Amino acid sequence: MTVSAPITQDVLTIPRKTPETDRINLVGLTRDGLRSALISAGTPEAKAKMRAGQIWQWLYERGVREFDQMTNLAKNYRAELAEIFSIEIPEVVSRQVSEDGTRKYLVRIAGGHEVETVYIPEEDRGTLCVSSQVGCTLTCSFCHTGTQKLVRNLTAGEIVGQIMLARDDLGEWPEPGRNPRNETRLLSNVVLMGMGEPLYNFEAVRDAMKIAMDPEGISLSRRRITLSTSGVVPEIARTADEIGCMLAISFHATTDEVRDKLVPINKKWPLADLLESLRAYPKASNSERITFEYVMLDGVNDSDADAHRLIELIRGIPAKINLIPFNEWPGAPYKRSSNNRIRAFADIIYKAGYASPIRKPRGEDIMAACGQLKSETERARNARRSPAPD
Template sequence: MNPNLLDFSLEELKDFISSVGEPPFRAAQLWQWLWQKGVTDFADMTNLSKTFRAKLGEEASAILPEVAEVLTSTDGTIKFLLRMSDGELVETVLIPEPTHYTQCLSTQAGCAMACTFCSTGTMGCARNLTHSEMAGQVVVARNYLRDMQMESKRLRNLVFMGMGEPMLNMETLIKSLRTIHDDSGLAIGARRCTVSTVGIPGTLEEFGRHDMALLAVSLHAPTQELRERIMPKAARAYPLDQLMDDLRTYPVRPRERVTLEYVMLRGVNDSLGHARELVRLLSRLKCKVNLIAYNPGRTSLYKAPQPEDVTAFSEYLCSKGMTCTLRKSKGQDIAAACGQLANQSQGS
């Protein structure tokens, strides 16, 4: 089977170009066609010789995830169901902001962490995504915006908060981030990329050393006992006191902070008592808290918090000097909101 050139890093692409007897500068030209321009048909790469294009057609491929379905929310959120070459289905979401889009990317087909509030967690994990499937989600979204003449808002920010646990696919995550950051690739800077993790033992130090994206940690509880109830697999593997110790030494730039994500579940973790415990837990950590009102799915174990409880929780954190934001929920009518990504077409 011919290699998929979208699975190559730029250095790997240079090696491939040399192996087929072409000069090294061809790799840079090809790289720009694939990533900057989103072109996968070699015949359309007009600054390459016809001979070289024919050779590529014989010896290589350029395969992006296939768009199986597109759903658009009343609030402008766009959810893509993508089919991979082996039939696996993965979701990615474009979230509209006033001047741009933020894309929520998946790193695995499914997820093995089984957090109780997350629809993806009910699926299990089929496999890790490849470089072409992970970074390729950005190309698919950009091509869609171009084809639909929706480029007045450009795709500016990326959040790895879709299907899967990014730190369980670390090697491909870092490889994809290099392609994303490359000026001749997708050209989206590190400070515009955020990677969210539940916390996988032994990965935070390595991820921080690369300094290729901002870090967000799915916390969701102020105590070990409650965290084990909400996200038992992650909490038992990485006890809260150890997680906090590692976050205190996590490298951040002078004006940056680690983001702690906290999904509010009615009657579970949304009381003022929980807010007080959270302030105590985070008192020595350079962080900000992102509160997320839970979005129930069709078979949810939990309910959305009352608006007054969200307000009281947020105001208490702010009164104690904590930086706290409330994420506005989008895409609920197409099951694209936080915790709702679960592929309903799997196996159909």
Template sequence: MTEDTRTNLTGRTNLIGLSRTELEAEMAAIGEKPFRAKQLWHWLYNRGETDFARMTSISKIMQGKLAERYVVYRPVVERDLVSADTTRKWLLKFADGNEAETVYIPDEDEERGAVCISTQVGCTLTCRFCHTGTQLLVRNLSAAEIVGQFLVARDAYGEWPTPDDSVRRLSNVVVMGMGEPLYNFDNVATALKIVMDGDGIGVSKRRITLSTSGVVPMMARCGEELGVNLAISLHAVTDEVRDRIMPINKKYPLAELMAACRAYPGASNARRITFEYVMLKGVNDSAADARQLLRLIKGLPAKFNLIPFNPWPGAPYDCSDAKTIRAFSDILQDAGYSAPIRKSRGQDIMAACGQLRSDSQRVRCSRQQDRLAAGIADDHGPQPAAP
């Protein structure tokens, strides 16, 4: 994590997003012992506190010392929309003015649900069925900006201090928002380790699912270092079709992707890999496609998530009809696999799968240099190479 990433425009360092080790190093740098980091960690991630003056287990002298050097900064909520089905979407603005979207998706009983987290402003991929893919990558999100999305959701629902598992409304995290998380792995990993830490937010890794379009070289590392559930945005069963709708397949074709799935650490019948499959009329929805899908994943601990295509302005595809989707699901289920048809949530507020997008744009090189010369950091980490 670079100094530019951590430093607020006021010159003070944002404590959100620092790993435990980094937080301890900050305390050591101001002459404090490691227990101060443990105190702060509790206030930041168990209590959700943003004001040092309200951290009552810390002396007033120490509170002042912290306030001089540090901030506890959340993304700013620019827009807060609630769907007729109670799905909720936030447009969040970051310190440099860029924006991304975060969604809360309630379960059917609406007593609990998942927070869908974004990892990039825009996306480095150009999947043709995804609205986010029409927005070029602007930049990676920092660890602070990634974990900050979950904190904003907690703020919105008043879930502080951290509730126990039996009463959590925000019970799951899905890393399925804007961007390809495995092209921003270091920041994603730092953020998820904060989310999983038992002394703070404490969401079990079994309640976290990371979705990738198939960045094969990073998949094993994800399993080894994070151990979270894996979801694969598959959406086609031949290289010819997947090349067309998901250009990443030209770099990591299906044979390599399936081999990486078979090698994914921790995958088992108890922890199956989810294969996400958006249903596109006349493109990938035939009975032959379903049978080929079964051949493709043979021997893998797998389940499926069939997603009716969610339209967006200018979308080049139509959704398969309900009868076709049901027939596709029946073929998979008759072979012994779980293959539910996802109920689209939040369509009226453009919060459904594949509909997220912000108006942030790439900064021209000359403009970026001007901003950097003025002391405003635009770059939050190395940019990934386009596949």
């Protein structure tokens, strides 16, 4: 196979080549991107769609990482593919397992940067919490990740690669000769609630989730994928149109004054603007409710008056309110609301006709709970900056 034309940036997502080998990484390319890459590398256009479909299934249905294993491709074609392309996913640097079974992965991506990914097993599902950025720009004052500066956006391959590495660890790829659709789905749900603001990395998140939802690959239902945003209003309608997944809002306050402090993006898009965009959200319905995430902070946003204001604010929006006991981290400026206060808050919301589940903290012993993610590299860097105790 000879390269007949250069592969242009509008075909492939960045980074186009793996730094170690100068080969083009296929993980993260859309179907159209994969087909275009094969054509640019010499595959006849008449066969490129079929070849792309075959490779796609090996990558995302079977979890294959070597071209030699793609046995429905000719041997010489496999060798030629291996000269030009690679199949690379992020590297697992460390894996911690909580007492409750939660798994936290420290993941290294291109450039030596690190993010964290969390798998949460439950009786009826297994949920993977995926990161979309190294660090975060939002500086939400209750979130540990918000104390880490943004380094860069993840590529589509680095985002979907987190799903692939978790399936590796869970042993979830089908065994040779078995139908993938008969396998147990240990990883059944994905939430974009890890490090970063997904809507500030829209295109890469969209492409990664399209790969995850493709029926000839990982094959997750769009209703089993939830994107959580702090309120990037201009991208909310686009999420429905171009991704189609479930939507969650990091809400956390019932007045602009308090939300400005907790979620500073509120200064750009205040509550009125955010709520207007949610009322117009194309997929909002009784069967596809918007989830309002609300972290419970002692004496800050947990009063009865807050609960009643919350009900009035979301009136008319198909919604459920997910109450999150604050997961404390070293140096955190807030305390968790008491169990009695959280229950009283939940009762007010429930009596108003809204589901108000109280999220059970998971993985706190390994700093894997909601709002606690922060890479080991950043922790080590901060530790070096801190003066030694007397």
